[in-house]
Each structure stands twice: as C-alpha cells, then as structure tokens.
Amino acid sequence: MSDNKKYYYLKIKDNFFDTDEIKILESMENGYIYSNILLKMNLKSAKYNGRLMFNDRIPYNPKMISTITGQNIDHVEKAIKVFIEMGMIEVLDNGAIYMLDIQNFVGQSSTEADRIRAYRGKIESEKQLTNGDKPQDVVQMYDKRTPELELELELKLKKEPQSDKPDYLTLFNSFWNLYPKKTTKKESTNQYNKILKKNKYSHEFIINALKKQIEWRENVDKKTFISEWQDPIRWLKNERWNDEVNKTEINTQNQYRKMDEK
Numbered sequence: 001m002s003d004n005k006k007y008y009y010l011k012i013k014d015n016f017f018d019t020d021e022i023k024i025l026e027s028m029e030n031g032y033i034y035s036n037i038l039l040k041m042n043l044k045s046a047k048y049n050g051r052l053m054f055n056d057r058i059p060y061n062p063k064m065i066s067t068i069t070g071q072n073i074d075h076v077e078k079a080i081k082v083f084i085e086m087g088m089i090e091v092l093d094n095g096a097i098y099m100l101d102i103q104n105f106v107g108q109s110s111t112e113a114d115r116i117r118a119y120r121g122k123i124e125s126e127k128q129l130t131n132g133d134k135p136q137d138v139v140q141m142y143d144k145r146t147p148e149l150e151l152e153l154e155l156k157l158k159k160e161p162q163s164d165k166p167d168y169l170t171l172f173n174s175f176w177n178l179y180p181k182k183t184t185k186k187e188s189t190n191q192y193n194k195i196l197k198k199n200k201y202s203h204e205f206i207i208n209a210l211k212k213q214i215e216w217r218e219n220v221d222k223k224t225f226i227s228e229w230q231d232p233i234r235w236l237k238n239e240r241w242n243d244e245v246n247k248t249e250i251n252t253q254n255q256y257r258k259m260d261e262k
Helices: 020-027 031-048 062-069 073-085 109-131 147-159 168-178 185-198 203-219 232-237 247-261
Strands: 051-054 089-091 097-099
Touching: 020 031, 031 051, 031 062, 031 073, 031 097, 062 073, 073 089, 168 185, 168 203, 185 232
Parallel strands: none
Antiparallel strands: 051 097, 089 097
C-alpha cells in the first residue's frame, strides 16, 4: 500500500557542528540544549519553508516550543534570545518566527540562490504588512552563500574559463573608422573577423601597424611616389599590415619614381 503522506527533511552537512555559529552556541552554558532546540525548530519550520507558525496561522510562543522540542521552558526562552542575537532567527511583530538558515538545509543545490532571494522577499513583505516599514527602511539581512552554491560556482569556473568573447563588430568598426578608403565594407567585415578568429594576429597589432602606415604617408616627402590605398578587403587579404615602413622603402620608391620620369 502506497504512502501518500508528504515528508519534510533537512540536509545537514557533516561539518554542521564544526561551524563557528554552532561552536559558539554549544560553548555557552546549556549550549548543547540550545543547539538541540535550534535543530528541532528548523525541522518544524520545514513544512512552511522556514516560517514557524502553528498550522501557518498561530505564532509559536516559548511554551509551545518547549512542548514540541521537549525542553524546559526556561531553556527555550534563553535559547530564543541567543538565536536572535546570533542572527539565527527573526521574530516579527505578529509573532512569526523565521529560521534564517533554513535555506541552507532544503531543496536542490542549483536553486539555493533563487530560494534565498525569494525567502528574504517573503520575510520583508510580512514585516511591511505587520509594522508598516517601507522598502527603503528595511535592513538587509542574511547574505550567506550556501556551500552547494559555492561548489557549483567553483565547478563552473573550472569548466568555463573566464574569458570575454571578443566583440568582433566593435573591433572591425575600429579598423574601418581608421582605414582611409571606405569600400568593400561587407567583405572586409567578414575577412577581419576571420583574421581575428585565427588568433595569429591581434586587433591591436593590426591597428598599430595601420597607424604607422598612415603616419608615414602623411609625413613622407611629397616628391616620394606612393601608391594609393588598396581596397580594405585587398589590404586585409594580402596581410598588408606586415608591410614595413622605413627609410629604405622611401629611397626605393624614389628611385622608381625617377626611373618613371625618364
């Protein structure tokens, strides 16, 4: 016969009792009793996603908590004060008790961050309804990153190295705005992207070479013969950024010009 009951459980890490909060808690007088009360309160609140209310309507008072935890009421009252001071619970004006660490112990690891954000929003919404706080008056609380989320992020970083994908269009536009001759733009765009994707020459290398060529053309002797700029697609396909600009080239070009004049 199938069991149609719904069960609630907590995922407790094996280092739970080694955390700073629990060690400090258990170092107090009756601390081991307090940690027992805390675990039982967390477990009791799991049914209502961390909100400790009897049948989701009646606030739990110390006497009721004493009954469900099986602990002395004096211990319960002191434990609640300690839990509040240590940021483990929050008690709203309407008596609702929120277990602030509950999202570390329930659900799937990939949903921790979303659940924590939703859980915060739920608490803040109820606070505003009970005491009239405006959103900007609410103090942000509980910003812990769960162990599962930390591990998931670490694995993702190992799997996917942090390297921004190049914005090829922006890089090409930088080249296009600099290149003196504005023709064959579509073909030049595709060619420029192919060059960068091969990773043989960087955008910075090509741009620096082009700037040197432009500067040389602007400053060379006017009598020096200089061929016109090629169409950018030809300049790119022929890898003309590798052309050297130096005095030897100037002298050679002058010699060709003199030969033409004869």
